[in-house]
Every structure is written in structure tokens, then in C-alpha cells.
Amino acid sequence: NAGVTQTPKFRILKIGQSMTLQCTQDMNHNYMYWYRQDPGMGLKLIYYSVGAGITDKGEVPNGYNVSRSTTEDFPLRLELAAPSQTSVYFCASSPTSGGGEGTDTQYFGPGTRLTVL
Amino acid sequence: SQKIEQNSEALNIQEGKTATLTCNYTNYSPAYLQWYRQDPGRGPVFLLLIRENEKEKRKERLKVTFDTTLKQSLFHITASQPADSATYLCALDQGGGFKTIFGAGTRLFVKA
Numbered sequence: 691n692a693g694v695t696q697t698p699k700f701r702i703l704k705i706g707q708s709m710t711l712q713c714t715q716d717m718n719h720n721y722m723y724w725y726r727q728d729p730g731m732g733l734k735l736i737y738y739s740v741g742a743g744i745t746d747k748g749e750v751p752n753g754y755n756v757s758r759s760t761t762e763d764f765p766l767r768l769e770l771a772a773p774s775q776t777s778v779y780f781c782a783s784s785p786t787s788g789g790g791e792g793t794d795t796q797y798f799g800p801g802t803r804l805t806v807l
Numbered sequence: 808s809q810k811i812e813q814n815s816e817a818l819n820i821q822e823g824k825t826a827t828l829t830c831n832y833t834n835y836s837p838a839y840l841q842w843y844r845q846d847p848g849r850g851p852v853f854l855l856l857i858r859e860n861e862k863e864k865r866k867e868r869l870k871v872t873f874d875t876t877l878k879q880s881l882f883h884i885t886a887s888q889p890a891d892s893a894t895y896l897c898a899l900d901q902g903g904g905f906k907t908i909f910g911a912g913t914r915l916f917v918k919a
Contacts, residue, residue: 694850725909730815730911731911732811732896732908732909732910732911732912733851733896733909735907735908780850780851782850794839794841794856794900794907795841795853795856796851796853796907797853798850798851798852799850800848800849800850801848801849801850
């Protein structure tokens with residue numbers, strides 16, 4: 691299993707540009723998440739999905755959109771990039787939620803480092 | 808709202824010693840608490856989970872304690888090695904995996 695894969699690894703955007711961060715998992719997990727991690731800060735949840743066709747906002751959703759058309763893929767869309775979106779973005783997945791070890795454990799991708807200038 | 812506090816200062820220890828990292832939370836006790844390891848340029852990797860009714864959990868050289876009275880978890884690495892150098896994140900459940908909140912982490916350096 692490749693686990694959770696993310697593309698691209700690095701990207702520089704200009705203010706106002708758009709882009710999609712790709713995330714794919716091959717573990718057949720129902721739950722998927724997008725986080726951003728800023729220096730010295732904890733991971734902040736942007737959006738999550740509990741299954742194909744179902745998504746919901748996390749703590750910091752403004753400026754982002756997601757979709758979940760398949761179990762495997764959970765892309766994150768930035769429509770009008772702003773300098774405040776400069777961060778490292780992590781995608782994660784977990785088998786389910788609320789059941790304890792092995793179920794709520796999250797598996798993370800390698801991250802995408804995004805800079806908006 | 809629930810907040811997690813981890814020591815922002817890096818912890819420097821000598822190889823072979825025990826490293827102890829602290830995670831404090833501010834409000835209600837979570838159903839369980841997790842510890843993750845994060846290496847530079849990589850995503851976090853799950854290490855251990857401890858439930859609110861468990862006082863202690865062990866896995867090889869790792870030990871986690873959970874004190875709901877003190878609202879604190881301690882993470883120990885015994886016989887530490889330079890390969891243990893990383894950032895360690897504490898994560899709390901708030902009622903479902905999608906409501907997990909993460910601390911900022913504590914950076915550990917183990918010197919040979």
C-alpha cells in the first residue's frame with residue numbers, strides 16, 4: 691500500500707491564482723481530512739469527509755473548497771490564493787471515527803508546501 | 808474551547824537517558840489521547856493511544872501516562888537514541904476522529 695499520497699510536494703502561487711492540492715489514499719478509509727500547519731502551531735483542520743459525497747467544514751475553512759466523489763480521492767481547492775494561505779498542507783485518512791485505537795488513528799500524507807507571493 | 812499546551816522549548820538530552828514530554832489540556836477530559844511523531848518535512852506518524860480509563864500504556868521503549876485529575880499526559884522515551892530526535896505531537900479526541908485537535912508539538916534532540 692502506498693498509504694496517503696499528496697501532490698504536488700511544493701508550489702509557489704501568485705496572489706489571486708487558483709490551484710488544487712491532490713490527495714489519494716489506497717487503504718479504503720472512510721474518513722479523510724485536510725489540515726494546515728503553520729510554524730510553531732498545531733495542525734488546524736480545514737475540511738473533513740466521512741465518506742464519498744459527504745464533506746464538512748473544520749476549524750479554518752475560509753478560502754478553501756473540497757469535494758469527495760470517490761472513497762480514494764479528496765482534493766482541496768484554493769480559489770483566490772492569499773499570502774495568509776502560505777503553509778504546509780497535510781491530508782490524512784482514518785478507517786472510521788469514535789472507536790479508539792486502530793480506528794481513530796490518522797494516517798498522514800507527506801504534505802504540500804505552498805507559498806503565496 | 809479545549810486547548811492543548813505542549814512545551815514549545817526544545818528538549819535536549821543525552822543518548823541513553825529518558826526523555827519526558829508533557830501535554831496539558833485545559834477543559835474536559837477527552838475519551839482518549841494520542842501521541843504522534845513528526846520528522847522534518849514529513850507528515851505525523853501515530854505512536855500510541857491511551858484511553859481515559861487507562862493510567863499507563865507501553866510500547867517498546869515508549870510509555871504514556873494519562874492523569875485526568877491533572878489534565879495531563881506524559882510521554883516517555885527510555886534509553887533514548889539520536890534516531891528518536893523529532894517533534895512529538897499530542898492530540899486529543901473531542902468526540903470523533905474529525906474532532907481531534909493537535910498540539911503544536913515539542914522538538915526533541917538526542918545527542919550521541
